[in-house]
Amino acid sequence: MSLVIFMLCSCEPAPTAEMVIQKSLEKAHxxxxxxxxxxxxxxxxxxTFYDSEGTVESVKKQRFHNTLQPTFTSKVKWIEDDVExxxxxxxxxxxxxxxxxxxxxxxxxxxxxxxxxxxxYVLWQPYKLFTDEASLTYEGIVRLEDNxxxxxxxxxxxxxxxxxxxxxxxxxxxxxxxxxQHSETTYSQIVNITQEEHTGLRLHQxxxxxxxxxxKDEKYLRAKYHYTILELK
Numbered sequence: 249m250s251l252v253i254f255m256l257c258s259c260e261p262a263p264t265a266e267m268v269i270q271k272s273l274e275k276a277h278x279x280x281x282x283x284x285x286x287x288x289x290x291x292x293x294x295x296t297f298y299d300s301e302g303t304v305e306s307v308k309k310q311r312f313h314n315t316l317q318p319t320f321t322s323k324v325k326w327i328e329d330d331v332e333x334x335x336x337x338x339x340x341x342x343x344x345x346x347x348x349x350x351x352x353x354x355x356x357x358x359x360x361x362x363x364x365x366x367x368x369y370v371l372w373q374p375y376k377l378f379t380d381e382a383s384l385t386y387e388g389i390v391r392l393e394d395n396x397x398x399x400x401x402x403x404x405x406x407x408x409x410x411x412x413x414x415x416x417x418x419x420x421x422x423x424x425x426x427x428x429q430h431s432e433t434t435y436s437q438i439v440n441i442t443q444e445e446h447t448g449l450r451l452h453q454x455x456x457x458x459x460x461x462x463x464k465d466e467k468y469l470r471a472k473y474h475y476t477i478l479e480l481k
């Protein structure tokens with residue numbers, strides 16, 4: 249396993265991070281205006297988790313019902329260990345129900361809120377890089393592990409130690425993959441395999457997430473994600 253990403257030389261003036269993201273939206277992801285039109289998003293997300301030996305640990309199929317405008321709200325439900333789980337975020341407060349019973353554990357509620365916000369953050373890229381309070385840094389053109397070249401954008405957020413890198417294909421301008429630094433030695437690499445073709449936004453359809461432990465020089469498939477967009481209007 250190698251984490252090496254090779255920098256390429258260029259004599260052309262370096263673009264800014266904002267320019268790369270804008271170009272990606274225009275050339276590959278429908279244009280900024282198209283992202284600002286929908287008010288409702290309903291989709292299913294299937295997550296398959298794997299252990300370090302490649303054995304399936306679990307499969308979670310969730311249905312999200314999100315209001316995008318004027319205020320973001322979200323409802324998600326799924327079955328886990330024969331328990332019907334449901335999260336409701338009304339724009340301010342998060343409620344969690346297990347088999348219809350309201351949960352009061354603050355850690356459970358905090359985790360549910362993080363799941364709701366995280367799911368929307370991931371699916372609604374690259375547009376959210378424009379709307380969120382983030383620090384964007386252009387780091388040049390890099391060569392990815394599949395020997396394709398991409399523009400590298402480093403992204404950090406206030407009050408968060410997590411560092412993200414976004415890689416945009418230099419030819420197609422598609423959002424190709426992410427690298428996420430969780431700690432000094434632990435990373436996640438998320439590769440976008442396919443995008444849906446129906447909404448005009450080229451939203452995620454299939455993704456793979458790899459866990460990387462630099463200290464142990466280990467990398468293995470941690471999860472696969474499949475998205476089905478049911479309604480966007």
